[in-house]
Amino acid sequence: MALVKLTINNQPHTIDVDPEMPLLWAIRDVVGLTGTKFGCGVAQCGACTVHLDGAPIRSCSYPASAAAGHKITTIEGLSKNADHPVQKAWIEHQVPQCGYCQSGQIMSAVALLKQNPKPSDEDIDTAMQGNICRCGTYERIRKAIHSASTEMASAPKMPKSTPKIGKL
Amino acid sequence: MSTTPTGTETGTSRRNFLKAAGLSGAAFALGFSSVDSFASPVLNLSGQPGMALPESVELNPYILIEKSGRIVLMNPRPEIGQGTYQSIPALIAEELEVSLDNVTIRQTGGETKYGGMWSQAVGGSGSVRGGYMQMRKVGASAREMLRQAASQQWAVPIGECIAENATIVHKPSGKKLTYGQLAEVAAKLPVPKEPALKDPKQFSMLGKPMPRPDVPLKVAGQATFGIDAKVPGMVYASIERCPVLGSKLVSFDASKSLKVKGVQKAVKVERVVGKNRYEGVAIIADNYWAALQGRKALSVTWDHNNFDTFNSADFENKLRDLAKTDGVQGHNTGDFDKSFADAPNKVEALYETPMVSHSTMEPMNALAHYKPDGKVELWVSSQGGDLVRGDVAKVLNVKPDDITVHILFNGGGFGRRITQDFATEAATLSKTIGKPVKVVWTREDDTQLGPFRPMTFSAMRGALSADGKAIALQHKVISPSIDATMNEKYDKTKADDTMLEGTGDQKYEIPNLNTRYVHADMHVPLTYWRSVTSSTLAFSHECFIDEMAHKAGQDPLAFRMSMLTKDSDAKRVLTKLKEVSGWDNPLPEGKGRGIAQWEFFAGLAGQVVEVSKNKTGGIKVDKVYCVIDLGTVVNPDNVKAQMEGSIAMALTAATKDAITFEKGQAVQKNFDANRMLRINEMPTVEVHILAEGGPTIKGVGEPGLPPLAPALANAIFAATGKRIRRMPFDLEKV
Numbered sequence: 001m002a003l004v005k006l007t008i009n010n011q012p013h014t015i016d017v018d019p020e021m022p023l024l025w026a027i028r029d030v031v032g033l034t035g036t037k038f039g040c041g042v043a044q045c046g047a048c049t050v051h052l053d054g055a056p057i058r059s060c061s062y063p064a065s066a067a068a069g070h071k072i073t074t075i076e077g078l079s080k081n082a083d084h085p086v087q088k089a090w091i092e093h094q095v096p097q098c099g100y101c102q103s104g105q106i107m108s109a110v111a112l113l114k115q116n117p118k119p120s121d122e123d124i125d126t127a128m129q130g131n132i133c134r135c136g137t138y139e140r141i142r143k144a145i146h147s148a149s150t151e152m153a154s155a156p157k158m159p160k161s162t163p164k165i166g167k168l
Numbered sequence: 169m170s171t172t173p174t175g176t177e178t179g180t181s182r183r184n185f186l187k188a189a190g191l192s193g194a195a196f197a198l199g200f201s202s203v204d205s206f207a208s209p210v211l212n213l214s215g216q217p218g219m220a221l222p223e224s225v226e227l228n229p230y231i232l233i234e235k236s237g238r239i240v241l242m243n244p245r246p247e248i249g250q251g252t253y254q255s256i257p258a259l260i261a262e263e264l265e266v267s268l269d270n271v272t273i274r275q276t277g278g279e280t281k282y283g284g285m286w287s288q289a290v291g292g293s294g295s296v297r298g299g300y301m302q303m304r305k306v307g308a309s310a311r312e313m314l315r316q317a318a319s320q321q322w323a324v325p326i327g328e329c330i331a332e333n334a335t336i337v338h339k340p341s342g343k344k345l346t347y348g349q350l351a352e353v354a355a356k357l358p359v360p361k362e363p364a365l366k367d368p369k370q371f372s373m374l375g376k377p378m379p380r381p382d383v384p385l386k387v388a389g390q391a392t393f394g395i396d397a398k399v400p401g402m403v404y405a406s407i408e409r410c411p412v413l414g415s416k417l418v419s420f421d422a423s424k425s426l427k428v429k430g431v432q433k434a435v436k437v438e439r440v441v442g443k444n445r446y447e448g449v450a451i452i453a454d455n456y457w458a459a460l461q462g463r464k465a466l467s468v469t470w471d472h473n474n475f476d477t478f479n480s481a482d483f484e485n486k487l488r489d490l491a492k493t494d495g496v497q498g499h500n501t502g503d504f505d506k507s508f509a510d511a512p513n514k515v516e517a518l519y520e521t522p523m524v525s526h527s528t529m530e531p532m533n534a535l536a537h538y539k540p541d542g543k544v545e546l547w548v549s550s551q552g553g554d555l556v557r558g559d560v561a562k563v564l565n566v567k568p569d570d571i572t573v574h575i576l577f578n579g580g581g582f583g584r585r586i587t588q589d590f591a592t593e594a595a596t597l598s599k600t601i602g603k604p605v606k607v608v609w610t611r612e613d614d615t616q617l618g619p620f621r622p623m624t625f626s627a628m629r630g631a632l633s634a635d636g637k638a639i640a641l642q643h644k645v646i647s648p649s650i651d652a653t654m655n656e657k658y659d660k661t662k663a664d665d666t667m668l669e670g671t672g673d674q675k676y677e678i679p680n681l682n683t684r685y686v687h688a689d690m691h692v693p694l695t696y697w698r699s700v701t702s703s704t705l706a707f708s709h710e711c712f713i714d715e716m717a718h719k720a721g722q723d724p725l726a727f728r729m730s731m732l733t734k735d736s737d738a739k740r741v742l743t744k745l746k747e748v749s750g751w752d753n754p755l756p757e758g759k760g761r762g763i764a765q766w767e768f769f770a771g772l773a774g775q776v777v778e779v780s781k782n783k784t785g786g787i788k789v790d791k792v793y794c795v796i797d798l799g800t801v802v803n804p805d806n807v808k809a810q811m812e813g814s815i816a817m818a819l820t821a822a823t824k825d826a827i828t829f830e831k832g833q834a835v836q837k838n839f840d841a842n843r844m845l846r847i848n849e850m851p852t853v854e855v856h857i858l859a860e861g862g863p864t865i866k867g868v869g870e871p872g873l874p875p876l877a878p879a880l881a882n883a884i885f886a887a888t889g890k891r892i893r894r895m896p897f898d899l900e901k902v
Binding site (some may be wrong): 018074100103135 | 380383528815
């Protein structure tokens with residue numbers, strides 16, 4: 001066991017865990033934020049996607065200790081009132097069915113739009129391939145990402161930061 | 169909008185109910201006496217005797233109104249992604265004249281006051297078609313009681329009291345009373361048994377695309393799924409169960425597990441799946457990661473009892489041998505044997521389909537607390553609060569009324585969460601260790617341990633007249649049986665209706681039609697999977713119809729239409745498909761289209777699939793046209809979503825990975841080997857809904873699934889000349 005200092009959604013947390021504990025379980029079981037989901041445990045499904053310094057990572061396969069000193073964002077920290085353009089587009093297109101994979105889908109979509117504000121269908125397919133949706137909401141995900149892209153292009157520009165490319 | 173993601177409030181009496189619901193004495197339940205006509209006609213899954221109609225639907229409070237005017241609607245049908253969190257409350261709200269934006273929706277938890285077994289379960293695409301009249305009457309009765317209360321208070325004729333937007337308005341004077349102001353008086357009035365229902369033309373919600381109230385919660389990460397439930401003092405469990413199904417636990421050594429920081433205990437636990445009992449060892453820990461580490465360190469000795477010799481290749485050979493036997497008769501019209509023997513043109517083929525997993529994105533899990541007073545409380549993602557109560561009561565020998573169930577959002581169901589093994593595991597463990605226990609299955613557990621969708625083999629024989637008319641068809645199903653793997657009392661001498669599902673129900677006018685069933689014993693547990701056996705039998709049946717069409721030298725759609733001379737829903741579906749898919753427009757070289765339709769207990773849909781040959785080899789699915797026949801539609805946008813989802817799931821089952829066994833265990837463990845369709849593989853889907861209104865209402869959750877695999881295989885034949893008779897088939901290698 002070791003003390004690990006995490007910054008999640010701009011809040012500092014010091015937790016006493018096995019340093020090998022995946023970030024997913026630190027976020028869910030120890031810190032208590034349950035919006036990030038467990039799907040496969042082996043970085044195959046994307047349900048656990050969070051941002052590390054703005055880049056998407058699979059938190060089920062990322063040791064909590066390795067996330068220390070980095071800025072972690074979960075679905076809960078994406079926006080104050082669930083009003084990020086991607087979240088709004090997800091509502092507009094009624095994307096979720098069961099909804100279980102959607103936190104991960106949204107985190108992947110936000111990261112995509114940060115790197116590529118005007119993605120083509122092909123770009124979306126490439127970036128979103130790591131996120132499984134068993135309910136088959138893929139067509140709506142594509143449409144929602146295009147909507148969010150349009151919305152973000154018309155919104156005032158945010159200060160630009162260069163996200164590091166994280167390990168998927 | 170006010171919604172309660174954690175949803176369920178329960179209790180054994182109305183008083184406790186109100187208390188538990190966090191409502192003060194200011195809340196009044198509008199109660200309903202038992203009205204037989206409210207009973208649902210369609211809630212048996214696939215006609216299984218063990219899954220009969222609800223014994224009765226006791227209408228107790230579905231509607232709670234607080235003095236503040238807050239309206240709580242109790243939803244008896246768990247949300248598994250199919251939209252019942254909205255569709256069922258919408259049926260009540262439409263007649264009650266309230267907006268869903270102003271109500272709180274809560275899930276019921278299997279309480280007997282809402283009816284018998286299956287009254288609070290989801291399956292068989294039955295929630296809306298079963299509740300369409302029932303739930304509207306629930307809303308209409310309450311509305312009439314509120315109008316009556318206002319009319320008495322104002323001493324005016326009831327005809328002058330109009331319900332609108334949670335208020336009764338006296339039209340001549342403009343006086344108004346809110347439902348909150350009227351609830352106390354209204355609750356004391358007699359319940360109208362046959363309240364007037366709105367004319368569908370007056371509907372403000374039903375039949376129009378409605379945004380779902382669970383969507384904002386789900387995009388905010390705020391929807392509480394079973395796996396998210398937490399109670400004070402709870403511990404986590406991961407259970408080592410033998411992947412060689414049927415093995416007995418000889419001994420275990422947990423000494424290394426107990427050295428893992430956070431691990432508290434290792435205890436035996438039994439998993440119950442129908443008639444099957446599986447032993448396992450649970451590692452109890454402070455957090456789930458510690459439980460997993462403890463499980464890895466565990467050493468277990470199993471007695472495989474010869475089950476480790478079971479493998480898919482041998483079992484498939486057994487099915488092929490059994491295909492040569494007669495089996496028992498299911499449906500029969502005319503004289504198949506004679507007409508087949510005498511026919512000038514014959515077609516024969518054997519179709520093969522595999523077991524598949526449900527693979528809900530949320531792995532199986534449950535949180536249970538067996539309390540010192542012998543009462544049990546559970547928080548769970550399940551397809552039925554009543555099913556949870558029933559199974560926990562049986563396994564733990566507890567009275568159902570001593571069990572409180574909180575049904576949370578299900579991260580997918582697809583039939584898997586009809587089996588409550590995860591709930592009984594958690595409850596058993598909690599009783600053993602005296603603490604609330606959350607059991608979470610790993611993806612490997614979820615993939616390897618079943619219950620699975622059964623494989624079916626189909627021996628097809630068809631005969632054509634000299635002028636190309638279908639004169640005889642035999643569909644013989646050779647398979648293990650869901651019912652046989654679940655129930656001790658399975659009767660092998662009878663045709664298994666579930667395993668023959670739909671084969672005798674297609675509207676094709678074939679004068680000699682015979683269906684037969686050959687049972688194959690198998691120990692691997694099987695269960696319902698979205699669209700049940702139609703998910704495999706439609707493939708064999710509708711591909712074989714295509715083979716007959718080609719043998720007859722006819723266009724596959726024209727051939728089908730020639731067998732539909734009388735008016736029928738199937739004929740209307742095919743007519744619409746022909747129109748919307750541009751069936752008669754020639755496709756360029758290298759492309760092909762195929763058609764299939766399927767009618768079964770849940771409903772009816774047809775699809776045309778367009779494919780193209782890749783330059784580099786293999787097949788790409790370009791587009792799917794889908795026509796679903798409903799009669800009446802509640803939320804068209806959700807119907808569209810369900811069609812998209814059914815097509816994605818069917819495409820996965822048709823073209824990705826089967827569950828196969830070697831040395832007694834499932835070979836596939838996680839999504840690397842048990843692949844799911846991904847976004848780059850999703851075709852464009854165009855949905856058309858046939859819904860002219862009227863009394864007919866058909867299911868939505870499942871009918872979009874069965875036509876996809878046969879329509880796809882038929883399209884591949886059209887594009888390449890290659891006939892596919894076995895699922896799954898790899899599109900890259902076609």
